Amino acid sequence: MDINQEIRALFASSTSMSASLITSLPNTHKAWVIRIGNDFGVGVASKEGTIISERFTSARMWTAPMTIQNETYNLLMLTCQDEYQRMEFSAICAQFVDPDERENLLESPYSWWDRWRNLLGNSVKTKSPHGVLGELITLRKLWDQGENPVWTGGQGGVNDIQCGTSEYECKSTTIRYDSIVSITGQFQLDYHTSDSLYLIFCRFEPSLTGESINDVVQSLVQRGMDELSLETVLEKCGYEVGSSVRTDRYKLLEMRKYHVDDSFPAITAKSFVGGKIPEAIVQFTYRLELIGLPYESWI
Incomplete structure (x- = not known):
């Protein structure tokens, strides 16, 4: 039985919260078929302290500690939740655990992930972190001004930040000369639970000397903000x-x-006439040109 066939068989026979050794692999390159809740896939032992979490369509590459036969590993796992794609997914899993791929996989897991994601995706939608970065920097700016801001955008709030009697909506771009922002819905630039609303517009450029999401989160935690609250919002935004x-x-x-x-x-x-949106209008999006509007420089 080859690796792919064994993985398919173990997918069919494994139970929840289990790790089954793939016996067709040499002992020097152990790997397991795993099931954790609704996730099924394969796992290999990675370096202790390695933290990875990537998602694309129905697949996920991530690390988590797991005890197998009284030995604890930091498993690097490739999993899926779509049982209907189990046969096709097994072929990718076989490449993931292949001994010839193992060194490259463990040394450069993100490169392995990008290669397969580009191969399998009809159109790869890369996350653009500058939008979240703008919200985090706004959060830090308000904190440094002695405010007590609450980050609400990723938790279902209409606006991104609640701060006492004010609300803040954040927009970001990496286009150097464009000052157009997209407004989604009738509530994004309206008053809700506060006395005033502000629109924050950030312009970024990719730079090795700039800041990352991790950098700003660390700076916020050092200032006294609750790390768990920040990470909860980041996870809901897809940035775990x-x-x-x-x-x-x-x-x-x-x-x-x-x-x-x-x-x-x-x-x-x-x-609208009468101060009420017509019932036939259920959603609208518009683009707003900021050139010519009065603003305060906040950098």
Whole structure:
């Protein structure tokens, strides 16, 4: 039985919360078929302290400690939750555990992941961390001003940050000369639970000397912000610990603060006759040009 066939057989026979040794591999290159909850796939022992978490469509590459026959490993795992794709997924898993691939996999797991993601995806949507970075930098700016900001955007809040009697909506770009932002829905530039609303516009460029999500999170924790609360929002945004894009660095070129008052060109319920959005309109998105609008430089 070859590796792929054995993986398929173990997928069919393994039970939840189990790790089954792949016997067709040499003892020098052990690997296991694993099931953890709804996740099934394969795992290999990686360096202690390695933290990885990447997702693409229904697949995931991640690390977690696991005790197998009284020995604890930091497993690097490739898993999936789509049982209907089990046969096809086994072929990728066979490459993942292949002894000839093992050294490259463990030395450069992100390179292995990118290669397979590009091969399998019809269109690869790479995460753009500068949007989250703008929110984190705004959070830090408010904290340094003595405020007590709460990051709410990733937890279902209409606006990104709640801060006392004010709300903050953050927009970011990496286009050097563009000042157009996209506004989604009738509530994004409207007042909700506060007295005032501000739009923060950040312009970034990729730079080795800039800051990453990990850098700003660390600086916020050092200032006294709760790390668990920050990580909870980041995970909901798709940027959990171990995600490679959290290390991408950007230099902040510009940061503007706009007061969204009655003179600001926003579309809200007040823009319609009777101050009410017609029932037939269920959602709208528009683009707003910021050139010519008054702002405060915040960099």
